[in-house]
Structure formats: structure tokens, C-alpha cells
Amino acid sequence: MARNDTLADDPQGGAQEHFRALERLYAQAPINQLFQSRLEIPEAGTARILFAVDERYYHAAGAVHGTSYFKMLDDAAFYAANSLVSDRFILTTAFNLLFTKPLKSGPVTAEGRWVSGKRRVFVADARLIDSEGDEIARGTGTFMRSHIPLASLPGYKKDD
Known part of the structure; x- marks a missing residue:
């Protein structure tokens, strides 16, 4: 692909390979050693992350701290x-987020989807769904293309 091309312009060309590489990149990020989670990218513009949260992520009042909400929402939208x-x-x-329900221990699904942008700036949103199927939070982020080549990052290449 030419510089600044996106998979939105060419959804078939290497998309599955790119999605699996992003999943590996996510799994190898040091921050994700602190969270029991797994990224799935089923198609361009969509991401799902399955999280398991427990008391390690609680604030003093006994529910999951907002930093965990932010991480889950930001990751899915990103x-x-x-x-x-x-x-x-x-x-x-x-990134803006809205808390709608306190979260306790258990499985959480973060669902992200691309909203707009194809070249330099992208907008994506995400929502958190608890084990009962209720939306517990929602967020929208703005993302910008960096100068960092994906291929230079540990985990992105298949042989890493």
C-alpha cells in the first residue's frame, strides 16, 4: 500500500495478517501483563477485547477504578x-468517557468501532458490556497517525 493508505481503502489486501499482527502487538505490550485480557479484530474498523476484572482493580469503595474503564475503552477504540x-x-x-454503572468482578467485553477518518485523524468509540449484558460505560476517542512504523514494534511481526 502507498503511504497513508488505509485498509478502509483496500479491505482485502493483507487485512487478516494485519489484524493478527495487531493482536500479537496487544498481547506483548507490557501494560497488558497487568490485565487478563485478549484482543480480537474480526474486521476492519472493529475490535473486541475480553477482560476479566477482580478486586485488584478496585478503588476504596469496592468497585473497579475509573482507570480500568479508561484502559478498556481506549484500547477497544484504539x-x-x-x-x-x-x-x-x-x-x-x-478521549471522553461516560460511566453508566459500577463494575464489580467478572468478565467485561470492550467493543470498539471506527466512526470516521481515513488519513491522519481517526474517531472511534467503544462501550463496555458486563456479564449481564448491560452497558456499563461508553467512550469516544480521537486518534492520530504517528511516525512510528508498526513493523518496528515488538510483537507486530510474526517472527517476534
């Missing part, structure tokens, strides 16, 4: 957007 960009790592430039 990977939905980066699934469209095959040459560069993107960066979060802004």
Missing part, C-alpha cells in the same frame, strides 16, 4: 481505528 492503518502506530489524542 484497535478499531488502528485496524484501518497498516503502516503506522496511531496515538490517542483525546
Whole structure:
């Protein structure tokens, strides 16, 4: 692909390979050693992350701390957007979130989807779903293409 091309412009060309590489990149990120989670990218512009949260993530009042909500929402929206960009790592430039329900221990699914942008700036949103199927939080982020080649990052290449 030419510089600044996205998978939104060429959804068949190497998309599955790119999605699996992003999944490996996610799994190898040091921060993700702190969270029991797994990224799935089923198609361009969509990401799903399965998390398991427990008391390690609680604040003093006995529910999951907001930093965990942010991480789950940001990751899902980020990977939905980066699934469209095959040459560069993107960066979060802004993120807004809305808490709708306290979260206790258990499985949580973060669902991210690309909303707009194809070249330099991308908008994606995400929502958190608890084990009862209720939405517990929602967020929207703005992401920007960086100068960091994806291929230079540990885990992105298949042989890492």
C-alpha cells in the first residue's frame, strides 16, 4: 500500500495478517501483563477485547477504578481505528468517557468501532458490556497517525 493508505481503502489486501499482527502487538505490550485480557479484530474498523476484572482493580469503595474503564475503552477504540492503518502506530489524542454503572468482578467485553477518518485523524468509540449484558460505560476517542512504523514494534511481526 502507498503511504497513508488505509485498509478502509483496500479491505482485502493483507487485512487478516494485519489484524493478527495487531493482536500479537496487544498481547506483548507490557501494560497488558497487568490485565487478563485478549484482543480480537474480526474486521476492519472493529475490535473486541475480553477482560476479566477482580478486586485488584478496585478503588476504596469496592468497585473497579475509573482507570480500568479508561484502559478498556481506549484500547477497544484504539484497535478499531488502528485496524484501518497498516503502516503506522496511531496515538490517542483525546478521549471522553461516560460511566453508566459500577463494575464489580467478572468478565467485561470492550467493543470498539471506527466512526470516521481515513488519513491522519481517526474517531472511534467503544462501550463496555458486563456479564449481564448491560452497558456499563461508553467512550469516544480521537486518534492520530504517528511516525512510528508498526513493523518496528515488538510483537507486530510474526517472527517476534
